[in-house]
Structure formats: structure tokens, C-alpha cells
Amino acid sequence: MEPGPNPALHAARWRAAAAAPLLLSMLMLSGCGGGSAANATPSFEDPPEVAFGERLFLETRFAQFYASHSPDSVNAPLASGDPAVATLPNAGGPALGGPFAGQSINCRQCHLVDEQIATPGAGARTYADFARRSVITERGDGPALTTRNSPPLVNATVPRAAALILHADGEFTNVAELARATLTGRNTGWLPGEEAQAIAHIARVIREDDGTGALAADAGGSYRAVLSGTSASLKLPAAYRLDVNTASDAEIVDRVATLIGVYVDQLRFVTNAAGVSVNAPYDLFLARNGLPATPAFGESDLDYARRLRDAVEALTAPQFVAANVLRRFQFHLHAFAFTEAELRGLRVFLREPADPLAGPSADELAAGGIGNCVSCHAPPQFSDFGLHNTGVSQLEYDGLHGAGAFAALAIPNLAERADPAIADRTLPATAVHPARRGQFRAIAAADAPGRSDLGAWSVFANDDFPGSQAALRSLLCNIALPARDCRAATDDALLADAVASFKTPGLRDLGDSQPYLHDGSRDSLETTMAFYAESAALARAGALRNGDPRLAGIVINAADQADLAAFLRALNEDYN
Known part of the structure; x- marks a missing residue:
């Protein structure tokens, strides 16, 4: 007999939570x-x-x-x-x-x-x-x-304009390859x-x-x-x-x-026949207020987000989704609602600095209320599917070894990494090189100085991962602001930008996937928002090694963080 109990096979269904x-x-x-x-x-x-x-x-x-x-x-x-x-x-x-x-x-x-x-x-x-x-x-x-x-x-392979990468460091470019490995x-x-x-x-x-x-x-x-x-x-x-x-x-x-x-x-969140998401409070709020739910033909997600921002800011009498007994979550403890707090959070989420390239002005820094989230998490997919260093590895490492330790960490450049001894020490083990020790694809530990997870750095320009190189190159080119010319970008420069860079996750139904961040270090949306506020401050101070330039545009105070968490909960739905 085949071993074990009979886990239910989850047939694909027409399933809808008690909809309004x-x-x-x-x-x-x-x-x-x-x-x-x-x-x-x-x-x-x-x-x-x-x-x-x-x-x-x-x-x-x-x-x-x-x-x-x-x-x-x-x-x-x-x-x-x-x-x-x-x-x-x-x-x-x-x-x-x-x-x-x-x-x-x-x-x-x-x-x-x-x-x-x-x-x-x-x-x-x-x-x-x-x-x-x-x-x-x-x-x-x-x-x-x-x-x-x-x-x-769920939604891991949803269609996108960017190259498909899987795993947080972009090791794979299709699910079959990932499954086999x-x-x-x-x-x-x-x-x-x-x-x-x-x-x-x-x-x-x-x-x-x-x-x-x-x-x-x-x-x-x-x-x-x-x-x-x-x-x-x-x-x-x-x-x-x-x-x-x-x-x-x-x-x-x-x-x-x-x-x-x-x-x-085929694991997907619910959409209607037009491909529009329909099963979260946010989706119902857009529909009730006649707000655009998807980009126009030929419009980028970021341009759509800016058009949506203008429409949201122009709302004078928003039609809210009030908590009621007719529509309740089955798998979340909070109310199925989109009210004032969620709207405030949406506005913070959509706002960018007046000059995204220059970053926030002194007045914007004083006022707050700028999430700059759309620079990496533009709707409707709430991900650019790109690579960014948001400071997760640095904060984990510095938390164990002291402030400034990650900045002082010796990370080889491309020529140095080509040395077989350095490659064997720093790069991850593979079928081609099973003895490699993977110093930089490892969990940081107090008793192991020098060990850290550098994300895409371990995969890019690594001959053991030939199928990922074209996708990683195109995504790393877009880290810079403004995006560089990929034809002129050297592998050495792109490898430097790959340090501690990880794939952007989507944001739908976060209530069913905590803890958050690629190291699982944050248990709640509120602590995750506080993490981004801390990383943004480090980025503006020039204290975040290889920090993504978009981070500097995040200006959120404690009230903004609470409102952003409320908005993100409005992206929850009952997936089963």
C-alpha cells in the first residue's frame, strides 16, 4: 500500500466567498x-x-x-x-x-x-x-x-511584463525546472x-x-x-x-x-472573465467607486498606478465597503471592509515623492504620508517582479554582529569570485560543484561571522545557473534609477547591484502567508511597515549597503504605517 493518510486532492473550483x-x-x-x-x-x-x-x-x-x-x-x-x-x-x-x-x-x-x-x-x-x-x-x-x-x-507564475524568475534569488525561470531541482x-x-x-x-x-x-x-x-x-x-x-x-x-x-x-x-487568485481581481475588499471598493481596476492597453503598471492615484485623490464622497453580516471572511479574523483607514493607507501606498528620481524634499520628509510602494508593488499585480535590496540581509546581519558589520563584509567582485578557492567558499553547492560551501547563500548566525544571504549575487554570472542569466541581467539592469542601458552594463557592475537583492513578492492575501520578508523575521504587517521605515531612513543616510534607490522615497510615520497595514489587509481574500 502507498504509505500515509489520504490528503485531500484540491480540485480547481468555481469558488466565491459570500459575495456582496x-x-x-x-x-x-x-x-x-x-x-x-x-x-x-x-x-x-x-x-x-x-x-x-x-x-x-x-x-x-x-x-x-x-x-x-x-x-x-x-x-x-x-x-x-x-x-x-x-x-x-x-x-x-x-x-x-x-x-x-x-x-x-x-x-x-x-x-x-x-x-x-x-x-x-x-x-x-x-x-x-x-x-x-x-x-x-x-x-x-x-x-x-x-x-x-x-x-x-498562488500567482507565482501569473503573466507579467518582466522576465519570469522563481525563488527569491532568481535561480529558476520556469516551474518544471524548479520542481526537478x-x-x-x-x-x-x-x-x-x-x-x-x-x-x-x-x-x-x-x-x-x-x-x-x-x-x-x-x-x-x-x-x-x-x-x-x-x-x-x-x-x-x-x-x-x-x-x-x-x-x-x-x-x-x-x-x-x-x-x-x-x-x-494554475494556482491563481480569483479573477472575473476579464482577468480583473474581484475577491478582496479593495476590489469591491474600486468597483463601487468606478475606479479603474486594470491598466489601459499599452499602459504600464506604474503609469496605471499613477492614474489610479489621481482618481483616488479626487474622490470627494467615497463609497466605502462597510463590515456587515452579508460579506465576511471565512479564513481571516478581521472584517471584510474598506473604510477610512484603508483609504488613507491606499493613498499612502500610491503616493510618490514629487520627484521620484531626486527623492523626497525637506517638506515631504516633514509631512510624511509617502509610501512610494508603487515603485516596486504597482497594482493590479502588486509586484514589479523585479529584484531589489530592501535591507533585509543587512538588518539581520547587523543585528547579530553590530551596526556597520554588513557594510564591512568582504564581498568578492566578479574577477575575485572567479578564483576557484573563493568560488568554493562563497557560492552555493550544485550538482556541478557539490563541494562548494555557500557562505553567501546561508543563514546569518552569531557564531559564524561572514555568513550571509546575498540573494541574486550567488546566481548572477554563475556558470552553474546558465538558464537564469538572461532574465537576471534584464532585471538587474532595471535596479538603477533611471534604468541603465543593458547593452552597456558590465557583468561586474550588475554583480555589485545584485548584492542582497531579492525578488519582489506580490501583496495579495498576505494574511495567509506570514511571517514576512525572505528571512521570515517579521510577524505582522505593522512590524513589516516599521522595517521599511527603518530601511528608508538608512538609505537616505547612505548607510544601507547597495540599498535600492527607491527606498529613499519612503516617508512613513507611525500613523502611516498603521494605515498601510490596514490597506494591505484589504487585499486579503479567502483562498482555499
């Missing part, structure tokens, strides 16, 4: 995800490739722990599970019950949905977990945690240099699965039957089929990764 009458007519949903309620439209089944991709996403037998601790049959349960999955670390309180306790790690361990939805102090997730940094399998190599906070996967990498227990063993083991599980497990019952029977197209209950389209008898191990793993990518790619 104005929105009910708009909920012609595209994509999947969103709220659920008693009056929601009945669910429909996933396409076969999505359902099968989710089954692979949930599969626990691909992990190294299963490979090294399982009986001879891949259909037998473990005698005892990986300690890493026994519980779920919880930054907000005591550890939670592990949904895969007694088994081994899978993708869902760090990208949860409704496993803890009824647990007080936990709740729903948008394919993130509750930890600051996630626990990984102990292998005696040192790391017991992931380097970064697990990012939510995860299945054969450290997060599922495989050490650098064990990729061939991982591939052979995963292919064996696929070939020898007998279809008797709980996941198989919900998604087509044996892996062999589904992939060959002979399953009676789940017919994969021909493009996704594979004869596991004749396919190589690597071809099988590639197909597994492709199907996981198909599943992840």
Missing part, C-alpha cells in the same frame, strides 16, 4: 483558488494533468529519507517517519501537527493550503507554511533549515552530488507504484497506468503521456517535474 450583490454578477472566474461559502457555485473537476500534477506534488516517496529507510517495496510504508515532518514549525506559536507525520518530505510540507485551517492560531495558507525558515531532513551536512522563508505559490535536491533530502541517485529512485517509484495507495485512488491508479494513458479514471492528454518501460530515468523525472509545473502554474 455587486460582485456576484462579476464572479465569472478564470483560474482556480479563491474563497468558499455556502452560496458558492458547485465545484468542477480539474483537468487530468492538473489533478495528476497535484498527486505528484503530494507524493512523499520521492524524498531521500524514504529511499534510505523504506523496505524493498516502494508501496510499503516507513517503519518511522522523517523527524523533519513530525510537526510544522510555527513562528506565531507552538509547533503544529505535521500533516505528513510518519512519512517523508514532499512539496506540500512547505507549501500548505488547508491542512491547518481549523487550528487556532494557524489557518489557511496560500501554498506557504508557518515557519520563519522551513525544517529540512537532517543529513549531517549542517543545514537543518531552508535558507529562506517559503514563498506562497527540488525533487533531486536538498529540500527533499538529497545532497549535492546525489542527483543521479535521486533520479534513479524517483523513476523506480514511478515504475513500481502499484496504484493501491490513497493518492492513487483519487488520481488514476498506478503511475504507470496514468502516464501510459491506460488508466480508466484519469486520462492524461497525449502530450503528457510517457511509456515508463522505454523512457529513461531522466525522462521520467522530467515528465514528473513538468506535471508538477502544470499544477503550480
Whole structure:
């Protein structure tokens, strides 16, 4: 029997949280995800490739722990599970019950949905977990945690004008590539240099699965039957089929990764048939006030944000979304509302310095109320999908080693990093260089001076990541204000700009993905806003190493921070 309990397979649904009458007519949903309620439209089944991709996403037998601790049959349960999955670390309180306790790690361990939805102090997730940094399998190599906070996967691949990068440092440019590296990498227990063993083991599980497990019952029977197209209950389209008898191990793993990518790619927040988001209080506020919800044809997100700002500032009698019993969140404790506080926060969010390039004037610094958030988080996607150094790594490092320590940290330039000894010390281990020690893709620690996470610095101009270079180059070119000419930018200059730079996250449904920032160091929206106020002050003082120039334009006092937090909560929705 396939090991473990029967985790629910989350079919893509027509799902809408108990919508106000104005929105009910708009909920012609595209994509999947969103709220659920008693009056929601009945669910429909996933396409076969999505359902099968989710089954692979949930599969626990691909992990190294299963490979090294399982009986001879891949259909037998473990005698005892990986300690890493026994519980779920919880930054907000005591550890939670592990949904895969007694088994081994899978993708869902760090990208949860409704496993803890009824647990007080936990709740729903948008394919993130509750930890600051996630626990990984102990292998005696040192790391017991992931380097970064697990990012939510909903909307991770939403269409964008910028190049698609995945992971906070841009290591990957498509989900299948990411999935393959995860299945054969450290997060599922495989050490650098064990990729061939991982591939052979995963292919064996696929070939020898007998279809008797709980996941198989919900998604087509044996892996062999589904992939060959002979399953009676789940017919994969021909493009996704594979004869596991004749396919190589690597071809099988590639197909597994492709199907996981198909599943992840359709994780979306609710939109209507026109692609407009409709399920948050903010969305209803825009609709009630006749405010534009999307850019005009050919209009950039930033230009749209400025047009929206002008329209919001011109409102004289705004129609608010008052808290009432007809529309309530199911998975958030605060009211479904957009009132004066949220409007104040929206205005702060949209405001920029009068001269964005020069930064705030003395009068603007005294007055406050300038979030400059749209410079990186312009609606409607609330992300530019770019790379920025907001000071997270510096504040973490200086908090451990003293003010100014990060500024004094010796970081090699491109020529210095080309020295094999320096590369082995500073760059992350890969299948090509499994012995690299990754000083600069590491968690800072009080007893390890010099260790830090430099984000895109570890990936850009690194030959071990050839597929990411074009995307990273284009994004790093746009860090400068104004943007530089990419054709003239040298790799050395771009590598300097990559120091401690990380991908811009989206802002929808933040209430289901805390703790915040890539190090998971902030537990609330209010403390996150205070972080940005601190980073902005450091940037204006010239005390933030390689700080993004946009930070200097943030001028927010305590009242502004509270209003911004209120606005960000108005971007929450009931994803399930």
C-alpha cells in the first residue's frame, strides 16, 4: 500500500466567498483558488494533468529519507517517519501537527493550503507554511533549515511584463525546472552530488507504484497506468503521456517535474472573465467607486498606478465597503471592509515623492504620508517582479554582529569570485560543484561571522545557473534609477547591484502567508511597515549597503504605517 493518510486532492473550483450583490454578477472566474461559502457555485473537476500534477506534488516517496529507510517495496510504508515532518514549525506559536507525520518530505510540507485551517492560531495558507525558515531532513551536512522563508505559490507564475524568475534569488525561470531541482535536491533530502541517485529512485517509484495507495485512488491508479494513458479514471492528454518501460530515468523525472509545473502554474487568485481581481475588499471598493481596476492597453503598471492615484485623490464622497453580516471572511479574523483607514493607507501606498528620481524634499520628509510602494508593488499585480535590496540581509546581519558589520563584509567582485578557492567558499553547492560551501547563500548566525544571504549575487554570472542569466541581467539592469542601458552594463557592475537583492513578492492575501520578508523575521504587517521605515531612513543616510534607490522615497510615520497595514489587509481574500 502507498504509505500515509489520504490528503485531500484540491480540485480547481468555481469558488466565491459570500459575495456582496455587486460582485456576484462579476464572479465569472478564470483560474482556480479563491474563497468558499455556502452560496458558492458547485465545484468542477480539474483537468487530468492538473489533478495528476497535484498527486505528484503530494507524493512523499520521492524524498531521500524514504529511499534510505523504506523496505524493498516502494508501496510499503516507513517503519518511522522523517523527524523533519513530525510537526510544522510555527513562528506565531507552538509547533503544529505535521500533516505528513510518519512519512517523508514532499512539496506540500512547505507549501500548505488547508491542512491547518481549523487550528487556532494557524489557518489557511496560500501554498506557504508557518515557519520563519522551513525544517529540512537532517543529513549531517549542517543545514537543518531552508535558507529562506517559503514563498506562497498562488500567482507565482501569473503573466507579467518582466522576465519570469522563481525563488527569491532568481535561480529558476520556469516551474518544471524548479520542481526537478527540488525533487533531486536538498529540500527533499538529497545532497549535492546525489542527483543521479535521486533520479534513479524517483523513476523506480514511478515504475513500481502499484496504484493501491490513497493518492492513487483519487488520481488514476498506478503511475504507470496514468502516464501510459491506460488508466480508466484519469486520462492524461497525449502530450503528457510517457511509456515508463522505454523512457529513461531522466525522462521520467522530467515528465514528473513538468506535471508538477502544470499544477503550480494554475494556482491563481480569483479573477472575473476579464482577468480583473474581484475577491478582496479593495476590489469591491474600486468597483463601487468606478475606479479603474486594470491598466489601459499599452499602459504600464506604474503609469496605471499613477492614474489610479489621481482618481483616488479626487474622490470627494467615497463609497466605502462597510463590515456587515452579508460579506465576511471565512479564513481571516478581521472584517471584510474598506473604510477610512484603508483609504488613507491606499493613498499612502500610491503616493510618490514629487520627484521620484531626486527623492523626497525637506517638506515631504516633514509631512510624511509617502509610501512610494508603487515603485516596486504597482497594482493590479502588486509586484514589479523585479529584484531589489530592501535591507533585509543587512538588518539581520547587523543585528547579530553590530551596526556597520554588513557594510564591512568582504564581498568578492566578479574577477575575485572567479578564483576557484573563493568560488568554493562563497557560492552555493550544485550538482556541478557539490563541494562548494555557500557562505553567501546561508543563514546569518552569531557564531559564524561572514555568513550571509546575498540573494541574486550567488546566481548572477554563475556558470552553474546558465538558464537564469538572461532574465537576471534584464532585471538587474532595471535596479538603477533611471534604468541603465543593458547593452552597456558590465557583468561586474550588475554583480555589485545584485548584492542582497531579492525578488519582489506580490501583496495579495498576505494574511495567509506570514511571517514576512525572505528571512521570515517579521510577524505582522505593522512590524513589516516599521522595517521599511527603518530601511528608508538608512538609505537616505547612505548607510544601507547597495540599498535600492527607491527606498529613499519612503516617508512613513507611525500613523502611516498603521494605515498601510490596514490597506494591505484589504487585499486579503479567502483562498482555499
